[in-house]
Amino acid sequence: MQQYELAVLxxxxxxxxxxxxxxxxxxAVSAKYGLRFSYRHFDxxxxxxxxxxxxxxxxxxxxxxxxxxxxxxxVGWPGVPDHISLWGLLLPIRRAFDQYVNLRPVRLLPGxxxxxxxxxxxxxxxxxxxxxxxxxxxxxxxxxxEGTPNEMVLQTAxxxxxxxxxxxxxxxxxxxxxxxPHVTSATKSNxxxxxxxxxxxxxxxxxxxxxxxxxxxxxxDILCARFVMxxxxxxxxxxxxxxxxxxxxxxxxxxxxxxxAPSGNINPERTYPSTFEPVHGSAPDLAGRGIANPIGxxxxxxxxxxxxxxxxxxxxxxxxxxxxxxxxxxxxxxxxGGQATTxxxxxxxxxxx
Amino acid sequence: MQQYELAVLxxxxxxxxxxxxxxxxxxAVSAKYGLRFSYRHFDxxxxxxxxxxxxxxxxxxxxxxxxxxxxxxxVGWPGVPDHISLWGLLLPIRRAFDQYVNLRPVRLLPGxxxxxxxxxxxxxxxxxxxxxxxxxxxxxxxxxxEGTPNEMVLQTAxxxxxxxxxxxxxxxxxxxxxxxPHVTSATKSNxxxxxxxxxxxxxxxxxxxxxxxxxxxxxxDILCARFVMxxxxxxxxxxxxxxxxxxxxxxxxxxxxxxxAPSGNINPERTYPSTFEPVHGSAPDLAGRGIANPIGxxxxxxxxxxxxxxxxxxxxxxxxxxxxxxxxxxxxxxxxGGQATTxxxxxxxxxxx
Ligand SMILES: CC(C)[C@H](C(=O)O)[C@@H](O)C(=O)O
Ligand SMILES: CC(C)[C@H](C(=O)O)[C@@H](O)C(=O)O
Numbered sequence: 001m002q003q004y005e006l007a008v009l010x011x012x013x014x015x016x017x018x019x020x021x022x023x024x025x026x027x028a029v030s031a032k033y034g035l036r037f038s039y040r041h042f043d044x045x046x047x048x049x050x051x052x053x054x055x056x057x058x059x060x061x062x063x064x065x066x067x068x069x070x071x072x073x074x075v076g077w078p079g080v081p082d083h084i085s086l087w088g089l090l091l092p093i094r095r096a097f098d099q100y101v102n103l104r105p106v107r108l109l110p111g112x113x114x115x116x117x118x119x120x121x122x123x124x125x126x127x128x129x130x131x132x133x134x135x136x137x138x139x140x141x142x143x144x145x146e147g148t149p150n151e152m153v154l155q156t157a158x159x160x161x162x163x164x165x166x167x168x169x170x171x172x173x174x175x176x177x178x179x180x181p182h183v184t185s186a187t188k189s190n191x192x193x194x195x196x197x198x199x200x201x202x203x204x205x206x207x208x209x210x211x212x213x214x215x216x217x218x219x220x221d222i223l224c225a226r227f228v229m230x231x232x233x234x235x236x237x238x239x240x241x242x243x244x245x246x247x248x249x250x251x252x253x254x255x256x257x258x259x260x261a262p263s264g265n266i267n268p269e270r271t272y273p274s275t276f277e278p279v280h281g282s283a284p285d286l287a288g289r290g291i292a293n294p295i296g297x298x299x300x301x302x303x304x305x306x307x308x309x310x311x312x313x314x315x316x317x318x319x320x321x322x323x324x325x326x327x328x329x330x331x332x333x334x335x336x337g338g339q340a341t342t343x344x345x346x347x348x349x350x351x352x353x
Numbered sequence: 354m355q356q357y358e359l360a361v362l363x364x365x366x367x368x369x370x371x372x373x374x375x376x377x378x379x380x381a382v383s384a385k386y387g388l389r390f391s392y393r394h395f396d397x398x399x400x401x402x403x404x405x406x407x408x409x410x411x412x413x414x415x416x417x418x419x420x421x422x423x424x425x426x427x428v429g430w431p432g433v434p435d436h437i438s439l440w441g442l443l444l445p446i447r448r449a450f451d452q453y454v455n456l457r458p459v460r461l462l463p464g465x466x467x468x469x470x471x472x473x474x475x476x477x478x479x480x481x482x483x484x485x486x487x488x489x490x491x492x493x494x495x496x497x498x499e500g501t502p503n504e505m506v507l508q509t510a511x512x513x514x515x516x517x518x519x520x521x522x523x524x525x526x527x528x529x530x531x532x533x534p535h536v537t538s539a540t541k542s543n544x545x546x547x548x549x550x551x552x553x554x555x556x557x558x559x560x561x562x563x564x565x566x567x568x569x570x571x572x573x574d575i576l577c578a579r580f581v582m583x584x585x586x587x588x589x590x591x592x593x594x595x596x597x598x599x600x601x602x603x604x605x606x607x608x609x610x611x612x613x614a615p616s617g618n619i620n621p622e623r624t625y626p627s628t629f630e631p632v633h634g635s636a637p638d639l640a641g642r643g644i645a646n647p648i649g650x651x652x653x654x655x656x657x658x659x660x661x662x663x664x665x666x667x668x669x670x671x672x673x674x675x676x677x678x679x680x681x682x683x684x685x686x687x688x689x690g691g692q693a694t695t696x697x698x699x700x701x702x703x704x705x706x
Contacts, residue, residue: 082572085543140507153547153548154510155545191490191598193440193492195508197434225606246573253580253582
């Protein structure tokens with residue numbers, strides 16, 4: 001029996017409510033596919049920070065290291081500045097475990113009404129491949145003249161050849177699995193003087209290694225507009241850390257799935273565990289009411305299954321989500337226009353598996 | 354008779370086709386309001402670059418300085434890298450003339466079908482106030498280890514207190530003119546470690562000077578999603594150079610007006626001339642066919658009139674644009690679903706003034 005050791009970090013807010021539903025669905029998968037998941041729970045969160053002054057213990061990363069994957073809920077809570085909560089937990093995990101791919105599907109789902117008109121499920125179905133360890137998310141920089149009128153803050157982004165090439169190759173490899181492989185690069189080489197022309201240069205170099213894959217490039221400003229105007233045109237979009245962050249929220253915004261979108265923070269070589277987490281945050285306004293939509297967490301668990309080599313089980317979970325969403329009689333949480341609880345929806349999806 | 358000296362730079366591609374229509378409309382305004390515009394034409398463009406190795410002459414900025422305003426078409430052409438054409442013409446003008454406000458309306462227009470559903474003209478009507486002289490658009494940085502596997506590029510963004518405070522104050526002042534003044538700040542202080550927490554800090558400080566104005570803040574990722582999901586919620590959105598660039602293309606993308614959106618690069622103190630240009634680019638695929646939509650250029654001229662203190666004339670031009678767009682019998686360029694030429698549409702708007 002294939003066995004997986006999973007680290008489970010619900011984090012803050014609704015993370016604690018949606019995580020049990022993902023585990024419920026994994027248990028259903030376990031029974032059906034003869035897989036065994038053992039869960040180690042970690043309660044690191046903004047509460048940990050308030051009581052200990054740290055988001056996780058000093059040896060936190062070591063304690064996560066020996067797992068097959070990490071399931072994360074949401075990190076962040078009012079009162080703890082985001083750059084503390086995130087740079088104290090989420091971002092160190094991404095970096096320490098060299099999870100250099102942030103992979104997010106943009107998919108129009110059945111039963112979800114998107115804000116854009118004239119699109120059907122199937123029309124919009126693509127991947128954002130985001131660089132996840134360097135680029136604009138950087139602690140390089142600082143402040144001069146604090147508190148004076150001459151105050152100035154510098155913020156440096158770092159792009160390495162290694163970091164740039166490997167994310168692009170990942171995107172091209174992913175595209176190769178498609179019928180008509182196509183990769184779009186998000187750039188801003190007309191405004192950002194050093195890093196983005198370099199990004200373009202490396203994109204051209206890596207594209208040359210994949211003559212069977214067609215490409216195009218858009219500046220991030222017009223690319224964002226195109227996500228709204230012609231979202232059906234994309235297959236794989238490769239982007240820097242910041243641009244990928246933007247595009248992978250905007251995409252689900254366009255498909256109306258921001259509350260249910262999943263993501264994988266992936267170390268493709270599997271030297272380290274990868275982290276799977278919903279795109280949504282801890283939703284302080286919703287937390288504690290038991291009505292958060294658990295699909296983002298469940299779908300993230302499906303991405304985890306795929307990463308662990310259980311493609312069939314992964315597809316099965318996504319299929320179960322789609323069937324439940326298509327079924328007018330199935331439970332729906334308030335964000336989907338229904339009255340169901342988090343647990344109702346989680347149970348329905350587990351049952352559909 | 355009030356007289357204005359205007360520098361006219363059509364630039365590249367369709368810039369040359371839409372500019373005459375803006376001047377046609379200004380001539381109509383001139384007749385109606387007793388204003389006098391004298392135009393000095395500059396042919397600086399990517400062609401200039403190809404023949405001289407420079408986008409503009411060495412004394413280019415000096416030659417522009419003594420005008421009341423600059424009307425710009427579009428800059429950029431295939432074969433000339435964007436970071437050369439833009440950093441050789443557009444961006445130096447913005448900086449030399451301290452045009453620190455990039456102001457762009459996001460407005461759902463009559464007669465334009467937006468990609469989002471269930472919105473009517475009037476529902477979406479707000480301003481993006483973009484910092485236009487510092488921030489992420491920076492030449493600070495460079496490359497190390499060129500051509501080696503250790504190659505690395507650093508790109509530094511610079512945020513000064515002066516630069517940050519003045520754009521925020523502009524946004525609050527603009528909001529004060531509204532009925533229920535509200536300013537939204539675009540940030541990313543959860544991921545970008547130094548500059549964006551500083552941005553938030555200054556936003557809080559400046560907001561405290563305007564107790565009558567309500568505020569909120571969104572990280573740029575979710576803000577982009579909200580532009581699609583709830584665009585009717587915004588009044589004035591203040592953003593850094595890069596974030597403002599993104600939002601001010603995305604906004605018109607949402608309203609279906611990307612081909613017609615205008616912008617002002619404004620030096621509010623009027624120490625230097627301000628530049629008014631459409632958001633669209635030089636459109637190489639469209640250029641030379643006489644069918645580009647001139648509304649972005651004409652609307653930009655309206656923004657110029659407003660900046661020059663001719664608010665009534667400015668409103669008149671915007672009204673003329675809206676009337677022509679609402680009139681099913683009026684000429685429409687192909688992007689609006691018609692067969693009219695650039696000139697047909699320009700003439701119709703001039704006549705409507
Ligand atoms: C052409 C480019 C440098 C420019 C910018 O990013 O500022 C354009 O996108 C704009 O918004 O005016
Ligand atoms: C919370 C934040 C730091 C994070 C990011 O920007 O990476 C989030 O937006 C995401 O996309 O996972």
